[in-house]
Amino acid sequence: MALSGVEIFKHLPKTNCKKCGHPTCLAFAMKLAAKQASLDACPDASEDAKKILGESAAPPIRGITLGLGDKAVKVGEEICLFRHDKKFFNPNVFAVAIKASEAGDAAAKKIDAVKHSEIDRVGQKLRVDAIAVTDEGGDAAKFASVVKQVVDGAPGVPIILVSKIPATIEAGIAHCADKRPLIYAATAENAEAMAKIAKEKKASLAIAADGLDALTALSEKVKALGVDDLVLDSGARKVKDMIEHYTIIRRAAIKKNFKPLGYPIIAFAGRDNAVSETMAAAIGTMKYASIIILNNVEKWKMLALLSLRQNIYTDPQVPMQVAQNVYKVGDAKDTSPLMITTNFSLSYFIVRGEVENSKVPAWLAVMDNEGLSVLTAWAAGKFTAGKIAAFITESGVEKTIKHKELIIPGYVAILSGALEEKLPGWKITVGPREANGLPSFLKGRA
Amino acid sequence: MALVIPKESYSGKIYNVTLGTGAKAVTIGGASALPYLTFEGTFPNRPAVALEVTDIAPDDWPETVKKAVSGAASNPVQWAKFCQQSGADVVALRLIGTHPDQQNKSADEAAKIAAEVAAAIDIPLIILGSGHVEKDTQVLQAAAAATRGKNCTIGKAVEENYKTIAAAAMANDHKLIAMSQLDVNLAKQLNILLSQMGFDKERIIMDPMSSALGYGLEYTYSVMERIRQAALLQNDPMMQTPVVCDIGANVWKVKETMAADAEVPEWGGLEDRALAWEAITASAMITAGADMLIMRHPGAAAKTKELIAELMG
Ligand code: B12
Ligand code: SF4
Numbered sequence: 001m002a003l004s005g006v007e008i009f010k011h012l013p014k015t016n017c018k019k020c021g022h023p024t025c026l027a028f029a030m031k032l033a034a035k036q037a038s039l040d041a042c043p044d045a046s047e048d049a050k051k052i053l054g055e056s057a058a059p060p061i062r063g064i065t066l067g068l069g070d071k072a073v074k075v076g077e078e079i080c081l082f083r084h085d086k087k088f089f090n091p092n093v094f095a096v097a098i099k100a101s102e103a104g105d106a107a108a109k110k111i112d113a114v115k116h117s118e119i120d121r122v123g124q125k126l127r128v129d130a131i132a133v134t135d136e137g138g139d140a141a142k143f144a145s146v147v148k149q150v151v152d153g154a155p156g157v158p159i160i161l162v163s164k165i166p167a168t169i170e171a172g173i174a175h176c177a178d179k180r181p182l183i184y185a186a187t188a189e190n191a192e193a194m195a196k197i198a199k200e201k202k203a204s205l206a207i208a209a210d211g212l213d214a215l216t217a218l219s220e221k222v223k224a225l226g227v228d229d230l231v232l233d234s235g236a237r238k239v240k241d242m243i244e245h246y247t248i249i250r251r252a253a254i255k256k257n258f259k260p261l262g263y264p265i266i267a268f269a270g271r272d273n274a275v276s277e278t279m280a281a282a283i284g285t286m287k288y289a290s291i292i293i294l295n296n297v298e299k300w301k302m303l304a305l306l307s308l309r310q311n312i313y314t315d316p317q318v319p320m321q322v323a324q325n326v327y328k329v330g331d332a333k334d335t336s337p338l339m340i341t342t343n344f345s346l347s348y349f350i351v352r353g354e355v356e357n358s359k360v361p362a363w364l365a366v367m368d369n370e371g372l373s374v375l376t377a378w379a380a381g382k383f384t385a386g387k388i389a390a391f392i393t394e395s396g397v398e399k400t401i402k403h404k405e406l407i408i409p410g411y412v413a414i415l416s417g418a419l420e421e422k423l424p425g426w427k428i429t430v431g432p433r434e435a436n437g438l439p440s441f442l443k444g445r446a
Numbered sequence: 447m448a449l450v451i452p453k454e455s456y457s458g459k460i461y462n463v464t465l466g467t468g469a470k471a472v473t474i475g476g477a478s479a480l481p482y483l484t485f486e487g488t489f490p491n492r493p494a495v496a497l498e499v500t501d502i503a504p505d506d507w508p509e510t511v512k513k514a515v516s517g518a519a520s521n522p523v524q525w526a527k528f529c530q531q532s533g534a535d536v537v538a539l540r541l542i543g544t545h546p547d548q549q550n551k552s553a554d555e556a557a558k559i560a561a562e563v564a565a566a567i568d569i570p571l572i573i574l575g576s577g578h579v580e581k582d583t584q585v586l587q588a589a590a591a592a593t594r595g596k597n598c599t600i601g602k603a604v605e606e607n608y609k610t611i612a613a614a615a616m617a618n619d620h621k622l623i624a625m626s627q628l629d630v631n632l633a634k635q636l637n638i639l640l641s642q643m644g645f646d647k648e649r650i651i652m653d654p655m656s657s658a659l660g661y662g663l664e665y666t667y668s669v670m671e672r673i674r675q676a677a678l679l680q681n682d683p684m685m686q687t688p689v690v691c692d693i694g695a696n697v698w699k700v701k702e703t704m705a706a707d708a709e710v711p712e713w714g715g716l717e718d719r720a721l722a723w724e725a726i727t728a729s730a731m732i733t734a735g736a737d738m739l740i741m742r743h744p745g746a747a748a749k750t751k752e753l754i755a756e757l758m759g
Contacts, residue, residue, distance in 0.1 A: 084668040216449045251452040282729045299714030307660040
């Protein structure tokens, strides 16, 4: 039986010491009840509490954090199979693989690509999250030299150490032991040695097996060796196997609370063909992979994958939105043009971006339409002449600017007559339909 | 602890719908489990990939995709043949020239083009109107009559005009695309209305309304996942029609498929970026259960077919 937040709260220390990362014991109890936190995070929980809360104190999929500081990334702690059931919480990590054989210039290029991978999309800063140093030849010294190159070249970026040879991992981890790396991988053959390194260096440990039965057995074995922070690789490389294995893992964890598979999944999407690699990584993003390793991180590839991840991980109940306000774009003066759009983040950021592109300083009035796009809000009766007029009047923009001209989106040109009636003294100008028409439209007026 | 594979028990199944005639006819649908879970169901048919052709040379397609259809775009018959050679399973002819804001071509002119295109290819043909609610009724009626016997797919019937368009499909033995706006209940409602007028639900293909990667894709994705769950787990006969996603029209109007390299250096090269945009949009729709896609870029379509082949195992 799952316990409610209040029932769990009764068993916590009630000191609100915040060590668990939550403001109060009650807040932490709520997270536990939602299966989004683990009791381990409270260092002061009594042995009694641990016993009583037992299973209900651990999320069905364990949360794992890679790295430290502001570039650290957390995966796992998901609670549903379909985003419409609730939402997907911790976006998957994209990591680029750097082979030991790429030591030197090739590695430097990839490190540079990671460092300059940040894009701004709908107000979020997105980037390649991690780097996986991979060993194929078993040359431990070379492997370690690439790890060092990564630690020095991309400070703070979480590291994944990929080798099945314990001595190689040991050589590599010497350069990043205090940085919470992920080790890949323990197998049936090397489990003891890998578990020992992971425990000593406080690293999380991926386990790799061929198929789900072998993975289950290995998971229990490594857990018994005392490693808690595991990541799973079932050996799936073809997209069909990825969907099937990952669905079974996620279902077993969430619907059956099957502990051996209650960990995040790591996927290797690398392909010779860059588009195929992007598609395989897309499948991983949608179907439950938490860490996705890519061979290369071309800018166009990351733009597509990070956009997909953003789509899949947004809250299906609450569209991304911005605050209602009259925003100043560039060095707008009281004579600069005034435009209106809705507070759907996507609409706002697209329009704002194009106004910035135009280099024409302007005012952008953003009206609260519960996060609906211009046309959707219009169709839903939330972006009507009456409501826009009330918003403009109440916004106080008339005090900020000297003129009385409002530019409306081209798709709602139909509103212009009614708006002129509702906003006496104002001139309503119909702008272009698509925001990308704004630069020439604005420059043409200036 | 041994792993017991947690299986769903499905009571429903997607209808098989056959498009076209002869050796190159295509059957879609038939799935008896959520997408590609072969450990608990069967997938007798692979999703079909249609390439889009327009009746008049498109003026709003970005250069990247225009270039990809080479010089063929000025002649719908040549273009349809080009699509067939490029490996498309189906051709989708969109009669955009009939829109009053475009060339306002007559229903008869459109029907003539539809018949010519149908005669020039031996793969199945989808005939789409321009999306103008009133004009589409005349255009699709004429086009349906002109292609009688070809087992085409006519669309899109929407709430406001479904009666006439469904009647045209019925009278000429075609299949029908029924489109609703990103809403599970509206999709079901339209299928019910069609059934009530005597249209065989096993001849309908549902269009839940597509959107592009980065521009509402998640809405289409989740609506499709919910439609599949209703069809298979709740055994709702009104949700068991195959699903088509008309993605090209959405993808090739967003900035990511148009902006020059110099304008957005942080987005990478336009050619790769634009192709990936359509290919990844397609991947998402396939993952959510699409039985057919309407695409524009032959290169993106080819990659999508590769993905489908890998998914079907
Ligand atoms: C996703 C979506 C939804 C989502 C909502 C997403 C959201 N947060 O808004 C959901 C599923 C909830 C939805 C619901 C509905 N939707 Co809807 N939806 C869409 C869809 C697919 C994409 C919308 C989107 O995100 N666009 C992207 C944003 C950025 O666009 P935008 O805000 O319009 O901004 C662009 C331009 O307007 C311009 N712009 C914006 N601001 C400004 C400002 C200035 C000054 C200028 C010059 C330009 C400019 O720049 C932007 C980019 O170029 C569109 C179809 C489509 N492909 O466009 C239909 C669409 C908007 N929906 C439509 C409808 C009818 C509805 C419903 C009424 C359906 C129904 N019967 O239930 C409901 C209403 C909602 C409600 N009752 O709450 C219709 C509107 C028809 C019309 N012309 O009026 C559309 C066009 C679909 C269609 N073809 O029929 N929808
Ligand atoms: S760490 Fe424990 S005691 Fe401290 S606030 Fe969190 S739950 Fe309460």
